[in-house]
Amino acid sequence: MTTQTKLPKIGLLYLDYVLRFFDKSNFKGWPDKIETVVYHWGNDKARFIAEVKRKKIDVLIGNIPATAYEAFREIARALPEVRFLPSLDSQFSNKSKENVTHFCRKYKLPAPNTEIFYIPEKAQQYLSNAQYPKIIKRSYGPSNYGGYFVHKVDNFEEAMNLLGEKRYYPVYVQDFVPMEADIRVMLIGHKPVCAFWRRPPEGEWLTNTSQGGSMDYQAVPKSVLKLATAASKAANAEYWACDIALGKDGKLRILECATAFAAFPYIRDWIGQYLMWLLSDGYFRKPSIPLYNWEELGKIDSRMLRTMRHIGFSSYTPSQDSGEIFNQIDEHHFPILDTELKHGEEWPSEVWNLQDNFVLRAKAVEAKILQTVPSSDELGVDLNSYQAPTFDEEQIREILSGVKGIGEKMLDDIMSTFGAHGVVEALNTDPQKLCAVKNLKDKKLEKIVEHWQSHVAQIH
Helix, strand or coil: CCCCCCCCCEEEECCCCCCCCCHCCCCCCCCCHHHEECCCCCCCHHHHHHHHCCCCCEEEECCCHHHHHHHHHHHHHHHHCCEEEEECCCHHHHHHHHHHHHHHHHHCCCCEEEEEEEHHHHHHHHHHHCCCCCEEEEECCCCCCCCCCCCEEHHHHHHHHHHHHHHHCCCCEEEEEEEEEEEEEEEEEEEEEEEEEEEECCCCCCCCHHCCEEECCCCCCCCHHHHHHHHHHHCCCCEEEEEEEEEECCEEEEEEEEEECCHHHHHHHHHHHHHHHHHHCCCCCCCCCCCCCCHCCCCHHHHHHHHCCCCCCCCCCCCECCCEEEECCCCCCCCCCCCCCCCCCCCCHHHHCCCHCCCCCCCCCCCHHCCCCCCCCCCCCCCCCCCCCCHHHHHHHHHHCCCCCHHHHHHHHHHHHHHHHHHHHHHHCCCHHHHCCCCCCCHHHHHHHHHHHHHHHHCC
């Protein structure tokens, strides 16, 4: 290595009692010392921050479990010079299924129709008029439950009995989508590096292998890879996994997506190689990972795959004979890409940490604006008893532009922070959340709320 090449100092982020995704061996060839920093839970934030600073770490690499996500939002703010990989925004979907829903809605990614209720009476009202069957899930926590917190209910009585027993909060309800199968796609640098089918047992609907489902690696459709790539790019994720359902109606829908997923050691090696390339300004070679490699590697016994390490591929070089070049073998438009280092927060906790912020507290707000806004993920679907108006970004901009003192820049800040759905949700439940936007103070907020109430009153 030349003296001109300065590499950032890497730290691996670990947490007590949590399985480690990365090891130093995943970063084979990194010439400098790789530090480790362990979070001990409880009141450990100050000590953890001090240790990161003392070790002069530039990049912290590792997944954060759902139960520590909000703590690390605060830690990341206290360490503005430290780059977290994946970023806290990329890990937004790790925290809960509700966050997956918000993510898919914002980026218009297809997902099952979903309703989320923090007020039990609203959930009961919806379920009493719903069309069944429905799926009720535990929203909070990681995705890899193996299906044990996913329940199919066939009528209102079953739904209420389940909620009475499980006490899930919030109430997270999806339309039941009959599936042919679902497909897990893993991506590195927005490129699919592994994909496989998970099929339910005969007569069953859950595809999880822990519950009897089968899996195979053959002939994953390119449309599935494109959808997973679109989700990875939207999340700006260095590595990513999507579970995509293939419905009996032929439609694709995202069921889960996150940076936290189970992966063979050689895939974690590939992620390490990618991150080394990403962080070294090109000093390390970008890994070459052929598309559909999983069809061949999947023929190897899984007991061997769990022990295989540092699998490498060379880049394909077209053959040439008599001046003619055969170059039809390409990456099928799925190259490994750089991921942007973004500043600021896309999913600030003041707005999106509904699991902690929305705790059934009374608030004096006129009844006429307390309307449930439809949150369906697919257009043209009957929303049962919910007939309240919806608003897209253009309509919200038009409404807010009528408020004195709200200029284009503040409009841009509001929409980039909340999105149309988030603005409506804040105005209908807790307008104070909008003050997370820079320079939006109480006086402007009062004008916005007054204008919003006036607009809603005119609709009705």
